[in-house]
Amino acid sequence: MNKNREHTTQMSNDHDSGLFELYDLKVEVIFGDIPMVCDHQEGEYFHVIGEKIIFPEEGRKSFPMYPLAALLPLLPAKQRLTDKNDWMTTDAIVACSDPNCGGRFRITRIAKRIFSHAETTIVPLPAVD
Numbered sequence: 001m002n003k004n005r006e007h008t009t010q011m012s013n014d015h016d017s018g019l020f021e022l023y024d025l026k027v028e029v030i031f032g033d034i035p036m037v038c039d040h041q042e043g044e045y046f047h048v049i050g051e052k053i054i055f056p057e058e059g060r061k062s063f064p065m066y067p068l069a070a071l072l073p074l075l076p077a078k079q080r081l082t083d084k085n086d087w088m089t090t091d092a093i094v095a096c097s098d099p100n101c102g103g104r105f106r107i108t109r110i111a112k113r114i115f116s117h118a119e120t121t122i123v124p125l126p127a128v129d
């Protein structure tokens, strides 16, 4: 499956178009209220675009796996459009998984990107009546 082809066309309001939107995300390390003990540093970041985690060209190419494990379940939810009253819309700071670490991770929705259902899965859309 090729899940990362992007579409530059305007998204149709027609829900039968097979197109859907996801937010691109930026996940940035910010300082909490106690010192950080893991190998992440204030200001480090990565992007999430579609199913990819992308590290910046100029930065380190690694990220500690334990805080990443805490972040991963939230990223697909933050990528999706949510109700303005949903806490997933408003809450954007996640604590490090190590309780002794002051690291926090700010998840910012950057922009919406259009994807095609047919290019992200082999499962067909349900038939329309």
Ligand SMILES: [Zn+2]
Residues within 6 Å of the ligand: 036, 037, 038, 039, 040, 067, 096, 097, 098, 101, 102, 103
């Ligand atoms: Zn940490």
